[in-house]
Amino acid sequence: MQIIDGKLVASQVLEEVKGDIDRLKAAGITPGLAVVLVGDDPASQVYVNSKVKKCGELGMHSRKIVLPADASQEELLEVIRELNADASIHGILVQSPPPPHIDEAAVVLEIDPAKDVDGFHPENVAKLVMEDESGFVPCTPLGCIRLLKAAGIETAGANAVVIGRSMIVGKPMAHLLMSKQSNATVTVAHSRTKNLPELCRSADIIVAAIGRPSFVTAEFVKDGAVVIDVGINRVEDASAKRGYRIVGDVAYDEVAPRCRAITPVPGGVGPMTIAMLMANTVKACRQQTGA
Numbered sequence: 001m002q003i004i005d006g007k008l009v010a011s012q013v014l015e016e017v018k019g020d021i022d023r024l025k026a027a028g029i030t031p032g033l034a035v036v037l038v039g040d041d042p043a044s045q046v047y048v049n050s051k052v053k054k055c056g057e058l059g060m061h062s063r064k065i066v067l068p069a070d071a072s073q074e075e076l077l078e079v080i081r082e083l084n085a086d087a088s089i090h091g092i093l094v095q096s097p098p099p100p101h102i103d104e105a106a107v108v109l110e111i112d113p114a115k116d117v118d119g120f121h122p123e124n125v126a127k128l129v130m131e132d133e134s135g136f137v138p139c140t141p142l143g144c145i146r147l148l149k150a151a152g153i154e155t156a157g158a159n160a161v162v163i164g165r166s167m168i169v170g171k172p173m174a175h176l177l178m179s180k181q182s183n184a185t186v187t188v189a190h191s192r193t194k195n196l197p198e199l200c201r202s203a204d205i206i207v208a209a210i211g212r213p214s215f216v217t218a219e220f221v222k223d224g225a226v227v228i229d230v231g232i233n234r235v236e237d238a239s240a241k242r243g244y245r246i247v248g249d250v251a252y253d254e255v256a257p258r259c260r261a262i263t264p265v266p267g268g269v270g271p272m273t274i275a276m277l278m279a280n281t282v283k284a285c286r287q288q289t290g291a
Ligand SMILES: Nc1nc2c(c(=O)[nH]1)N[C@@H](CN(C=O)c1ccc(C(=O)N[C@@H](CCC(=O)O)C(=O)O)cc1)CN2
Pocket: 046, 047, 093, 094, 095, 096, 097, 118, 139, 140, 232, 246, 265, 266, 267, 268, 269, 270, 271, 272, 273, 274
């Protein structure tokens, strides 16, 4: 059984990205990312700070904009319009989830698709479906594909089951797996899917992105399957330093012995999200500057 080391693969991606940034800077261009946070959700604060920190480590320009939890939709849209017009910013993202009164779809529509490094804008969604590589692909599924490649997993002809149909992971993941780059046969499962354990047992590759701790148990997994765990769930644990533990959507201890390869949580898909965000920002910078 192979444990796919997301920290290692992320560091390799970041090394490549750093080389690209150094070359852009030598040509007088500094890639810039703007990260917008609405509210004070502790997990979102951690992710936003990690993104800004990573920009600094790579020598990229960044702007962190924090709006109060009661900021209006119009205030947020105004911030995005300003960032769309800022030539030093090549990538823009609004940390998800925003507070409930914010219409996230409308916010995404306001972001210039050329700066939409999260790949959430309908123009980029269409490009993903049409396999137009000029678009931006959401960072987490892009990271999953990179992990499969790094682990030497053959996707062509494989039966893949993606559990979860979110716009941020499940749907884009399904498209990436069925694309001509991957050539897998894909089934998307969700909360209303019948006989889910049986369906998953037919899969060579399972991508768990359902957001429920330890949901995928050994009965879901056939011997020799590859399991990619996208879940990042906080579970209370008084004995843990932070008072909680991060667990995935997969019951790792019982599933891992059955697998050909599996991603752990933490240290699997999570670190890839930020690495692919940096890669998307450099791609956006290149496209906008022609460099
Ligand atoms: N606008 C966006 N919002 C959100 C995205 C996104 O891609 N764009 N993804 C997630 C959160 N996320 C980045 O934003 C993210 C989640 C997890 C990790 C990570 O490295 N996790 C570690 C564990 C971290 C911990 O211990 O707390 C791991 O799995 O090893 C990075 C980024 C939702 N929102």
